[in-house]
Amino acid sequence: xxxxxxxxxxxxxxxxxxxxxxxxxxxxxxxxxxxxxxxxxxxxxxxxxxxxxxxxxxxxxxxxxxxxxxxxxxxxxxxxxxxxxxxxxxxxxxxxxxxxxxxxxxxxxxxxxxxxxxxxxxxxxxxxxxxxxxxxxxxxxxxxxxxxxxxxxxxxxxxxxxxxxxxxxxxxxxxxxxxxxxxxxxxxxxxxxxxxxxxxxxxxxxxxxxxxxxxxxxxxxxxxxxxxxxxx
Numbered sequence: 001x002x003x004x005x006x007x008x009x010x011x012x013x014x015x016x017x018x019x020x021x022x023x024x025x026x027x028x029x030x031x032x033x034x035x036x037x038x039x040x041x042x043x044x045x046x047x048x049x050x051x052x053x054x055x056x057x058x059x060x061x062x063x064x065x066x067x068x069x070x071x072x073x074x075x076x077x078x079x080x081x082x083x084x085x086x087x088x089x090x091x092x093x094x095x096x097x098x099x100x101x102x103x104x105x106x107x108x109x110x111x112x113x114x115x116x117x118x119x120x121x122x123x124x125x126x127x128x129x130x131x132x133x134x135x136x137x138x139x140x141x142x143x144x145x146x147x148x149x150x151x152x153x154x155x156x157x158x159x160x161x162x163x164x165x166x167x168x169x170x171x172x173x174x175x176x177x178x179x180x181x182x183x184x185x186x187x188x189x190x191x192x193x194x195x196x197x198x199x200x201x202x203x204x205x206x207x208x209x210x211x212x213x214x215x216x217x218x219x220x221x222x223x224x225x226x227x228x229x230x231x232x
Contacts, residue, residue: 016196016205023085023200030198037207038214041096045215048100049107056101057108064101071098079208085200092208099215106219110226121221125214132187136194143191150188153181175223182217189213 025033056064075094082088110117136143157178164171193206 016202025198025200025203027198030203033200033203034193034207034210037092037204038211041092041207041211042214044093044096045100045103046113048097049104049113052101053104053108053112056104059101068098068102071095079205083201085204088201088204088208092204092211095208095212099212103215103219106222110222117222117225120225121218124221124225125218128183128217129186129210129214132183133190136187136191140191140194143188146184146188147192150181150185153177154185157181170227172223172227175220175227179217179220179224182213182220185213186210186217 059067071094075091078094079088079091082091107113107115107118112118157174160174161171164174189206189209193202193210196202196206
């Protein structure tokens with residue numbers, strides 16, 4: 001649940017760059033940078049899941065939680081408010097690295113990176129991401145209208161997770177809801193990225209938002225597929 005924090009909190013209106021403020025690039029280069037940054041975050045997380053699990057498990061849980069929250073919330077604040085592309089890249093890593101540590105523990109709980117359920121969740125995350133990007137291009141008017149609804153649903157989902165966690169209830173229904181929600185968020189955030197001035201800073205910020213959507217989707221799919229496997 002903690003990985004929702006960087007999605008739900010942007011500490012006010014994001015500081016999107018204009019062409020006069022940032023380093024302008026072509027639309028193709030803008031999307032290439034954005035895609036490259038998303039891929040960078042995913043690759044870093046895969047490497048961390050393969051190499052950092054023992055280190056992550058050795059950290060005191062309270063220290064892990066506090067460190068995670070501090071880094072992710074600080075990174076979220078900085079990446080949404082910074083004017084420098086370099087600083088935004090540093091802030092992006094402040095989100096990617098702690099998320100990687102959390103993912104290494106989560107993935108290990110499902111059998112590690114070589115487990116069939118983990119690879120299935122990873123594959124479906126990629127397929128859904130590609131599909132949502134294409135849908136956002138095909139139906140821009142739809143995605144332009146759902147931002148408020150998605151935020152309301154996200155807040156509701158976080159509250160629901162807290163309630164069922166405190167009551168010890170199975171969260172699989174919420175996992176299905178979360179998978180649908182973050183799938184739509186991928187399409188929405190890609191649509192929004194195309195409305196911004198094509199600058200390097202905006203590409204990094206948009207990549208971060210899509211990356212966080214994908215991580216959340218991946219975790220929900222792990223819950224779904226893991227629950228399905230345990231039920232068989």
